[in-house]
Amino acid sequence: MGTSSDHSPMVHQSWRGIQAIIIWFILLPIIGVSGGAKTRHFKWEVEYMFWSPDCVENVVMGINGEFPGPTIRAKAGDTVDVELTNKLSTEGVVIHWHGIRQFGTPWADGTASISQCVINPGETFHYRFKVDRAGTYFYHGHFGMQRSAGLYGSLIVEVGEEEREPFHYDGEFNLLLSDWWHQSVHNQEVGLSSNPFRWIGEPQTLLINGRGQYNCSMAANFRTPESSSSSSNTQYSQCKFRGNEQCAPHILRVNPNKTYRLRVASTTALASLNLAIGNHKMVVVEADGNYLQPFSVDDLDIYSGESYSVLITTDQDPSKNYWLSVGVRGRLPETPPGLAILNYKPTSASKLPISPPPVTPRWNDYGHSKAFSKKIFALMGSSKPPKSYERRIILLNTQNKINGYTKWAINNVSLALPPTPYLGSIKYGLKNAFDRNSPPENFDENYDVMSPPTNPNSTSGSGVYLLSFNTTVDVILQNANALSANVSEIHPWHLHGHDFWVLGYGEGKFSVKDEKKLNLKNPPLRNTAVIFPYGWTALRFVADNPGVWAFHCHIEPHLHMGMGVVFAEGVHHLNNIPNEALTCGLTGKMFLSKNN
Numbered sequence: 001m002g003t004s005s006d007h008s009p010m011v012h013q014s015w016r017g018i019q020a021i022i023i024w025f026i027l028l029p030i031i032g033v034s035g036g037a038k039t040r041h042f043k044w045e046v047e048y049m050f051w052s053p054d055c056v057e058n059v060v061m062g063i064n065g066e067f068p069g070p071t072i073r074a075k076a077g078d079t080v081d082v083e084l085t086n087k088l089s090t091e092g093v094v095i096h097w098h099g100i101r102q103f104g105t106p107w108a109d110g111t112a113s114i115s116q117c118v119i120n121p122g123e124t125f126h127y128r129f130k131v132d133r134a135g136t137y138f139y140h141g142h143f144g145m146q147r148s149a150g151l152y153g154s155l156i157v158e159v160g161e162e163e164r165e166p167f168h169y170d171g172e173f174n175l176l177l178s179d180w181w182h183q184s185v186h187n188q189e190v191g192l193s194s195n196p197f198r199w200i201g202e203p204q205t206l207l208i209n210g211r212g213q214y215n216c217s218m219a220a221n222f223r224t225p226e227s228s229s230s231s232s233n234t235q236y237s238q239c240k241f242r243g244n245e246q247c248a249p250h251i252l253r254v255n256p257n258k259t260y261r262l263r264v265a266s267t268t269a270l271a272s273l274n275l276a277i278g279n280h281k282m283v284v285v286e287a288d289g290n291y292l293q294p295f296s297v298d299d300l301d302i303y304s305g306e307s308y309s310v311l312i313t314t315d316q317d318p319s320k321n322y323w324l325s326v327g328v329r330g331r332l333p334e335t336p337p338g339l340a341i342l343n344y345k346p347t348s349a350s351k352l353p354i355s356p357p358p359v360t361p362r363w364n365d366y367g368h369s370k371a372f373s374k375k376i377f378a379l380m381g382s383s384k385p386p387k388s389y390e391r392r393i394i395l396l397n398t399q400n401k402i403n404g405y406t407k408w409a410i411n412n413v414s415l416a417l418p419p420t421p422y423l424g425s426i427k428y429g430l431k432n433a434f435d436r437n438s439p440p441e442n443f444d445e446n447y448d449v450m451s452p453p454t455n456p457n458s459t460s461g462s463g464v465y466l467l468s469f470n471t472t473v474d475v476i477l478q479n480a481n482a483l484s485a486n487v488s489e490i491h492p493w494h495l496h497g498h499d500f501w502v503l504g505y506g507e508g509k510f511s512v513k514d515e516k517k518l519n520l521k522n523p524p525l526r527n528t529a530v531i532f533p534y535g536w537t538a539l540r541f542v543a544d545n546p547g548v549w550a551f552h553c554h555i556e557p558h559l560h561m562g563m564g565v566v567f568a569e570g571v572h573h574l575n576n577i578p579n580e581a582l583t584c585g586l587t588g589k590m591f592l593s594k595n596n
């Protein structure tokens, strides 16, 4: 029998419960937790297969018989679970989820030698991670040069049930941009690691959603030396398609007088690109999963590793179709533009546009590229960078020689990945797994960034920048002259596990007086930022994600030649790294001896 004295605490407790429920409902939309968060399961098999990405049959890396791999669509807050089986006969494989920060799951970042062991032929690995934020992302191979071999696809995260995009659109299209070589990746890789060095050269074809045309052109009727961004004035024949060919162009079918969101991502191995649509302006609203202060452009520069969303309004003559054209920037182009068709309903998609495709800005018009980059600001209300940094690392990018082999080095160290993944060797304190000395924080102040290195000889290393957990780190990426005089190239740098604020770009060598010019007010958050020839780029991030994270040039052959560094923070906080990720090298041996 209850008495009033044992009754009252119960009343009290249920009132507390009601209060908690009320608070939860108030907080729900604010913290963006969607009630309907799901786990999205995918079962994938990676294999080599014959494919004709540019109408020339070749071998590509496909997933479940598709090239590019299947598109993942999820909602913010969902968990993505990919059960990946390696069906390659003689190679390992891993997949990196580009732009997903992997909070709490650094072993799912998919970087060979860094976050996990490669998945051997016949083996299956589970990538399970949360997609915590809406945005346009992609995934790709991160072992050897498997991205160049075609191992990539799109990853689209829609807003959660309770969230809204800060802009309106009636429909959307997804454009994954890449570049394609006829020479096999195996050949390319051997060339890069041979002495004498054999460079891969320019791509044969630019692909839009894995589709391009070689030996014929969709716009052959219009091709004049002036309208072509290609340095070779080859005249192409007109392509003829039924529409079901693997290399038939991508068609964007639109209704008149609507707004469409184009999600554009570049997973090129080498090419910096420029995208334009005949007669249509684009309003840029998102970059790398972060909202931007909207701005309008006629054309968009996009570097490997970047993604953007742009809005277009279909307010042009609906009895016509329009070109979407993608051309090469920053390197003397030898590749014809990639084309897709903006097709107004009910006009037939086979009716070709009546004017030539938009012309890509001149390849070395860096003023144009810089002007674009400097228009990018975070949407008002976005998170701001801490006012000051606790550590500043200055990274000089140089092209070098090691024992006669051509390499890229950062502060004179060319990254050579160790066989045991850092995540395990740091967690378990395995002393001999990689170089224990921290790589240099800076470079010689007398180094002349405007000239080829006076002593091009460099060394390779596997050291790690150990970052104190939760500290603010500034990185100044410093470009320089390559091995040949008067050459300095574009390098898009991509950071794993974080976004960084892009605080500014500058010319020549970074100096303390440049600090005053940095933008701490509304810098955009990104995961990839470019360094322009002979320039520097300043970045800031908070080392708040326990794990080991690659930071590297997203040009595939450049990373392969050592153009990257490794950051690690808070690894001791991780108590649930699955052994499955680390069963190789010294961690593999350690597990074996523990079991015996």
Ligand SMILES: O=C1O[C@H]([C@@H](O)CO)C(O)=C1O
Residues within 6 Å of the ligand: 199, 482, 489, 558
């Ligand atoms: O890494 C590179 O090597 C070549 C060239 O510098 C040497 O052949 C090139 O254009 C690169 O980007």
